[in-house]
Amino acid sequence: MSDLTTNPRPPAAPPLTERQEARRRRILHTAAQLASRGGFDAVQMREVAESSGVALGTLYRYFPSKVHLLVATMQDQLQLMQSQLRKHPPSATDPGARVTETLMGTFRGLQREPQLAEAMVRALTFADRSVSAEVDQVSRLTAVLITEAMALDHPLSRDQLAAVRVIEHTWHSALVTWLSGRASIAQVRIDLETACKLLAE
Amino acid sequence: MSDLTTNPRPPAAPPLTERQEARRRRILHTAAQLASRGGFDAVQMREVAESSGVALGTLYRYFPSKVHLLVATMQDQLQLMQSQLRKHPPSATDPGARVTETLMGTFRGLQREPQLAEAMVRALTFADRSVSAEVDQVSRLTAVLITEAMALDHPLSRDQLAAVRVIEHTWHSALVTWLSGRASIAQVRIDLETACKLLAE
DNA sequence: GGGTAATCTAGAACACGTTCCAATGATGCA
DNA sequence: TGCATCATTGGAACGTGTTCTAGATTACCC
Numbered sequence: 001m002s003d004l005t006t007n008p009r010p011p012a013a014p015p016l017t018e019r020q021e022a023r024r025r026r027i028l029h030t031a032a033q034l035a036s037r038g039g040f041d042a043v044q045m046r047e048v049a050e051s052s053g054v055a056l057g058t059l060y061r062y063f064p065s066k067v068h069l070l071v072a073t074m075q076d077q078l079q080l081m082q083s084q085l086r087k088h089p090p091s092a093t094d095p096g097a098r099v100t101e102t103l104m105g106t107f108r109g110l111q112r113e114p115q116l117a118e119a120m121v122r123a124l125t126f127a128d129r130s131v132s133a134e135v136d137q138v139s140r141l142t143a144v145l146i147t148e149a150m151a152l153d154h155p156l157s158r159d160q161l162a163a164v165r166v167i168e169h170t171w172h173s174a175l176v177t178w179l180s181g182r183a184s185i186a187q188v189r190i191d192l193e194t195a196c197k198l199l200a201e
Numbered sequence: 202m203s204d205l206t207t208n209p210r211p212p213a214a215p216p217l218t219e220r221q222e223a224r225r226r227r228i229l230h231t232a233a234q235l236a237s238r239g240g241f242d243a244v245q246m247r248e249v250a251e252s253s254g255v256a257l258g259t260l261y262r263y264f265p266s267k268v269h270l271l272v273a274t275m276q277d278q279l280q281l282m283q284s285q286l287r288k289h290p291p292s293a294t295d296p297g298a299r300v301t302e303t304l305m306g307t308f309r310g311l312q313r314e315p316q317l318a319e320a321m322v323r324a325l326t327f328a329d330r331s332v333s334a335e336v337d338q339v340s341r342l343t344a345v346l347i348t349e350a351m352a353l354d355h356p357l358s359r360d361q362l363a364a365v366r367v368i369e370h371t372w373h374s375a376l377v378t379w380l381s382g383r384a385s386i387a388q389v390r391i392d393l394e395t396a397c398k399l400l401a402e
Numbered sequence: 403g404g405g406t407a408a409t410c411t412a413g414a415a416c417a418c419g420t421t422c423c424a425a426t427g428a429t430g431c432a
Numbered sequence: 433t434g435c436a437t438c439a440t441t442g443g444a445a446c447g448t449g450t451t452c453t454a455g456a457t458t459a460c461c462c
Binding site for chain 4: 017019041044045046056057060064065066
Binding site: 020054055057058061 | 409412413
């Protein structure tokens, strides 16, 4: 929407050399590793830099803030999940049930590394406008995840698109409540199932 | 749920003296004022303390962190909105429409002080487990807001309770999306209306 | 290969949330 | 009234995200 004013990165980012690409991967890997034990607070920029064999200034050149770094980590993880899901698509027949199944599967994935999940989601919700392009990308990935789970042959109707948005809101907010210990996994499942009712017409 | 282990405040908090109550109000007022211009970042603990005529250590005795302070501010504002709404209840006849109307009204209230809204919502979503009791309270206030808008004479059915949860998720997440500039008010309204369809049976 | 611009490094410096401490003031009990 | 406990104050100190600088290294072009 306001890419022209708010988005300094994507417009013609110069392609990275091989060494640079490697550095970037190394940084993301270190971040995920530190997050996996310790969560958000354990991802300390000095330590990320040192463990990645990179100077602090360089780290900040690649990721302009800790939040940017962790949101990029989330993009990474989401893409991983996506390729997993394409290999093992959900089995239910009803679209709503498939979406629930898919999202709960993703949930279990996050559950396996709860600290990593905490770090990424805290970053995502704490992000201010300077990260909106990257956050938007995460949102887009999530929407794709949901619509692929529906596995329809038609393009989505207007109502279905609206429903997908609400499901995404529910997914995201339920995740936050679970991470802060205010809802159980069972409750999250119920909330997702409720939201998925909107897919039936 | 886990109040016994996670909630150090409410169990028998000693009643505050008048001077203490006044200090607390003063602090909350300063916080809201600083947040109103400047948002989250502008609420600096040293400045809150100084402007409230209170030592930094005292501020931290009343509110153990910046996030606690801003979540308390949100509780405050929500209660304000609640009393406003009780004076001017929504006019529509359909429960779903009344809920949308109420929430959009609240939204417009937040829109009038967008920086304050940003500060409170950032705090809310950034809160970790140490604030879960307070965040839970905010969630409860929101749920009350929604159910009062429905204005039913029966107690809520199981499905309605589930729907209220999804509406609350949607409200919360849509708020975040709007604050980060990734959705328009019109889009927020559509999302709320979509979620409110769940109230029809 | 030489020159130049971009990138990277090491580390100091700064900002703000948070903690700690010694001294002072308020409160309530015998 | 005197004493004991707790709250408040002012300010120093610490940790971590972020910025800045000067010099080394790398990448690219002729």
